[in-house]
Amino acid sequence: MTQTGAPLTLFNSLTREIEEFRPIDPKMVRLYSCGPTVYSTAHLGNLRAYVFTDTLRRVLNWKGYATTHVINITDVGHLTSDADAGDDKMEVAAQKAGITIWDVAARYTQLFKGDLKALGILDPSLWSVATDHVQDMIAFAQVLEDRGATYELDGGLYFDVTKVPDYGRLAGHQTGPEVGRIEAVEGKRHPADFAIWRKSAPGENRQMEWLSPWGPGAPGWHLECSVMSIKYLGEQFDIHTGGIDHREIHHCNEIAQNQAFNDTARTGANVWMHNNFLVDRTGKMSKSKGGVATLGALVARGVHPLAYRLLCLGAHYRSELEFSLDAVAAALTRLKRLVIAIATLKAEATLDETLIRPAREAGFGKGASLDWQRKSLEDGLSGPALAFVGRFDAALSGDLMTPQALPTLDAVLTSDLSTQEKLRLVASFDLALGLGLLALDRRALSVRPEGVDLADADVEALLDQRQQARATKDFASADAARDQIKAAGVEIMDGDPLRWEWRPQLSD
Numbered sequence: 001m002t003q004t005g006a007p008l009t010l011f012n013s014l015t016r017e018i019e020e021f022r023p024i025d026p027k028m029v030r031l032y033s034c035g036p037t038v039y040s041t042a043h044l045g046n047l048r049a050y051v052f053t054d055t056l057r058r059v060l061n062w063k064g065y066a067t068t069h070v071i072n073i074t075d076v077g078h079l080t081s082d083a084d085a086g087d088d089k090m091e092v093a094a095q096k097a098g099i100t101i102w103d104v105a106a107r108y109t110q111l112f113k114g115d116l117k118a119l120g121i122l123d124p125s126l127w128s129v130a131t132d133h134v135q136d137m138i139a140f141a142q143v144l145e146d147r148g149a150t151y152e153l154d155g156g157l158y159f160d161v162t163k164v165p166d167y168g169r170l171a172g173h174q175t176g177p178e179v180g181r182i183e184a185v186e187g188k189r190h191p192a193d194f195a196i197w198r199k200s201a202p203g204e205n206r207q208m209e210w211l212s213p214w215g216p217g218a219p220g221w222h223l224e225c226s227v228m229s230i231k232y233l234g235e236q237f238d239i240h241t242g243g244i245d246h247r248e249i250h251h252c253n254e255i256a257q258n259q260a261f262n263d264t265a266r267t268g269a270n271v272w273m274h275n276n277f278l279v280d281r282t283g284k285m286s287k288s289k290g291g292v293a294t295l296g297a298l299v300a301r302g303v304h305p306l307a308y309r310l311l312c313l314g315a316h317y318r319s320e321l322e323f324s325l326d327a328v329a330a331a332l333t334r335l336k337r338l339v340i341a342i343a344t345l346k347a348e349a350t351l352d353e354t355l356i357r358p359a360r361e362a363g364f365g366k367g368a369s370l371d372w373q374r375k376s377l378e379d380g381l382s383g384p385a386l387a388f389v390g391r392f393d394a395a396l397s398g399d400l401m402t403p404q405a406l407p408t409l410d411a412v413l414t415s416d417l418s419t420q421e422k423l424r425l426v427a428s429f430d431l432a433l434g435l436g437l438l439a440l441d442r443r444a445l446s447v448r449p450e451g452v453d454l455a456d457a458d459v460e461a462l463l464d465q466r467q468q469a470r471a472t473k474d475f476a477s478a479d480a481a482r483d484q485i486k487a488a489g490v491e492i493m494d495g496d497p498l499r500w501e502w503r504p505q506l507s508d
């Protein structure tokens with residue numbers, strides 16, 4: 001498969017440069033994304049990481065590459081501090097909830113997958129669950145031990161970071177504050193050394209525990225990702241993704257393990273990519289801080305999940321994105337605007353269903369390239385329409401510059417292209433954007449906020465009442481109607497150009 005359009009360039013955290021993407025096997029790009037730790041509901045920051053990987057994977061498919069994408073589920077080994085300290089997050093959550101770890105994992109895995117689906121995020125080719133791979137991890141750790149890259153302490157089997165070349169390159173060799181965060185353990189040879197197998201302490205009552213050559217215990221979180229990525233994607237694959245917090249420790253440790261396992265300086269993935277944080281006024285959105293925003297909470301306020309996807313796409317993945325309800329409200333309005341414009345087009349002309357259906361048949365969801373699907377949509381387009389394709393492609397090919405791609409979509413909708421051409425472009429672009437633009441309609445976007453105890457028809461009737469009162473200058477009645485609507489958690493948008501007129505109250 002050859003790639004379509006402009007050369008794809010991606011920012012590689014390893015070199016800190018934007019590089020032209022050259023797949024190892026042009027027929028199949030291999031991609032690994034660090035998955036969630038399923039100890040609680042994912043927050044919107046976590047979900048930003050998967051909107052990013054989904055965008056990457058869609059753009060690859062849209063540009064003609066087939067992908068094998070693995071996302072792991074971490075259900076053991078992630079400690080309460082990434083810096084190798086604290087208790088296992090899963091054990092802590094299970095104890096708090098008074099249920100088994102397996103139940104905690106099942107509950108939050110299911111919720112996570114539900115959130116991904118709502119956000120239009122495609123299933124990976126494979127979900128790999130950490131606890132299904134413990135024997136692989138033990139075997140991998142034994143290889144590291146045979147290579148002399150480990151040493152044993154009372155607490156576990158430790159990785160010796162001096163045994164690999166250039167440890168910490170990915171983090172830019174930040175030895176100061178980062179290393180300071182690593183747990184000081186007696187006997188550790190280097191502050192950055194980390195446990196790849198944690199032995200259960202005598203008398204420790206762990207729910208999850210496996211026998212190993214180093215005694216009963218559990219694998220370390222860093223070990224999991226090395227083992228599962230290599231198992232499914234090979235010793236050197238194309239792209240590894242994660243949030244930017246993984247750049248400093250988790251991925252440095254994965255790279256070190258990969259190097260020791262391969263017995264080379266190769267890092268495991270050619271390109272390491274990291275999304276920046278979703279932040280609020282207090283900094284990085286984080287579960288450990290508590291009071292975090294979830295997708296479920298947004299939906300309860302009446303926000304369609306895809307408005308959050310659009311909010312993410314409106315920022316470049318390497319920039320911090322500030323979360324606020326006002327920003328969400330603006331994204332929702334932007335999505336509504338797009339959907340209304342597309343509804344008008346659909347009323348004027350129908351897009352041949354056969355142009356859209358083949359994407360599903362071709363296994364797009366499974367990572368097939370979209371070359372011929374795109375061709376069927378873009379075939380025979382006029383010069384001006386193709387110029388829009390070129391602009392859209394150039395934006396996405398330049399390190400996934402979605403904030404520049406979106407205005408091209410807006411420009412298509414307001415252009416003087418024919419209705420049919422506009423619809424074809426929307427269909428093609430949306431394969432990469434994943435906003436479901438042709439399926440969404442006004443009704444789907446009217447998510448009922450939980451707090452609103454008025455039926456839509458009641459809201460509309462009160463709005464009419466208010467309108468009439470205003471027309472007759474009966475301001476007291478108009479205000480009374482407005483107060484009644486507000487009390488029900490509905491915000492009136494006078495002069496709303498979309499004629500949506502009311503929405504759930506989003507501002508605090």
Ligand SMILES: Nc1ncnc2c1ncn2[C@@H]1O[C@H](COP(=O)(O)OP(=O)(O)OP(=O)(O)O)[C@@H](O)[C@H]1O
Nearest residue numbers: 036037045046049242243277278284285286287288
């Ligand atoms: N605020 C954020 N913005 C963007 N990505 C984030 C944010 N917080 C975590 N991530 C990313 O979310 C993904 C899933 O992380 P994981 O489930 O392990 O979260 P976590 O580390 O337990 O969460 P937290 O950092 O909130 O305690 C990782 O790639 C992580 O880097």
Ligand SMILES: [Zn+2]
Nearest residue numbers: 034035225250
């Ligand atoms: Zn990982």
